[in-house]
Amino acid sequence: MRNQHAVLIIFGALALFMIAPTLLALSTSLKPTAEADTPWAISSVWTFKHYTRVWTEGGFSRYFFNSFIISCVDALVMIVLASLAGYALTFMHFPGKQLIRLVFLAGLMVPVTAIVLPLYASIRNIGLIGTHLGVILCDVALALPIFVFLFASYFKKIPVSLHDAARVDGANEWQIYRKVVLPLAKPVVVTTGLLEFLWSWNDLLLRLVLLPRESSRTLAVGLLLFQGGQTRDISSLSAGAVIMALPVVLLFIVFQRHFVRGMTAGAVK
Known part of the structure; x- marks a missing residue:
């Protein structure tokens, strides 16, 4: 049982490590430009204007x-x-x-x-x-x-x-x-x-x-x-x-x- 928990923890950590860049990109894309320099900080304002800009x-x-x-x-x-x-x-x-x-x-x-x-x-x-x-x-x-x-x-x-x-x-x-x-x-x-x-x-x-x-x-x-x-x-x-x-x-x-x-x-x- 302990071995199973250890395996789950290891694979969970690997999965988190692999998905972190995607989550970071998603979070940064929704932030105002002024807050992009602090990528890991949670913004209080979310905006989709960056998607509109690159799309058009x-x-x-x-x-x-x-x-x-x-x-x-x-x-x-x-x-x-x-x-x-x-x-x-x-x-x-x-x-x-x-x-x-x-x-x-x-x-x-x-x-x-x-x-x-x-x-x-x-x-x-x-x-x-x-x-x-x-x-x-x-x-x-x-x-x-x-x-x-x-x-x-x-x-x-x-x-x-x-x-x-x-x-x-x-x-x-x-x-x-x-x-x-x-x-x-x-x-x-x-x-x-x-x-x-x-x-x-x-x-x-x-x-x-x-x-x-x-x-x-x-x-x-x-x-x-x-x-x-x-x-x-x-x-x-x-x-x-x-x-x-x-x-x-x-x-x-x-x-x-x-x-x-x-x-x-x-x-x-």
């Missing part, structure tokens, strides 16, 4: 829309492509299967920073610099190998007899994938969607390189530039940080159970 004057309404569109499309496209590739590598037999698996494996070893210039040149050559489509293509290409293996690992837990029974009943590969296999993979579908949304939402490097126009900027770039021009307004910066963090936090709270199940897929046989 800071252009965060446009940045939020750009980030939301790119991240949602990234997540949906990734779920479709990764699940199809994972299904093919798990259940289908075709020439070159092992070579394709090795190609995906090699994709896990390439750091993004090492191929930023080739990516920029490729996107520029097809005329997609400054467009959401160019960023989406890069996001999906860079993260696809991770989620292909995540889906393949989960699909291996599905009994082959279930797949064979559907084939005996006359179902083709597309019907088996859509009506039999994919519904059983809901945890890994949710995990893929959440992680890709998170990575896309928070990404800064590719957005700085591929989205030079202000009209196409995302929240990560907008917050960086707002920080450069408004370094003294700590309350407004905190409001911008809260706006950027809120959607991801809400998504993980809602889907946390499926996320944990998806992340542990294939860990136990």
Whole structure:
């Protein structure tokens, strides 16, 4: 019993330590500018004017829309492509299967920073610099190998007899994938969607390189530039940080159970 209490105390302290920066940012964003220099002090006056300022004057309404569109499309496209590739590598037999698996494996070893210039040149050559489509293509290409293996690992837990029974009943590969296999993979579908949304939402490097126009900027770039021009307004910066963090936090709270199940897929046989 004492050991359990000790473990609870330790994990409680760790949780408090991890959530403290978020609480500090939220508290600072609601304080008047004059009180922002005392971050841990409790203010007697709360205001939402900093949120209004960054949303309108800071252009965060446009940045939020750009980030939301790119991240949602990234997540949906990734779920479709990764699940199809994972299904093919798990259940289908075709020439070159092992070579394709090795190609995906090699994709896990390439750091993004090492191929930023080739990516920029490729996107520029097809005329997609400054467009959401160019960023989406890069996001999906860079993260696809991770989620292909995540889906393949989960699909291996599905009994082959279930797949064979559907084939005996006359179902083709597309019907088996859509009506039999994919519904059983809901945890890994949710995990893929959440992680890709998170990575896309928070990404800064590719957005700085591929989205030079202000009209196409995302929240990560907008917050960086707002920080450069408004370094003294700590309350407004905190409001911008809260706006950027809120959607991801809400998504993980809602889907946390499926996320944990998806992340542990294939860990136990």
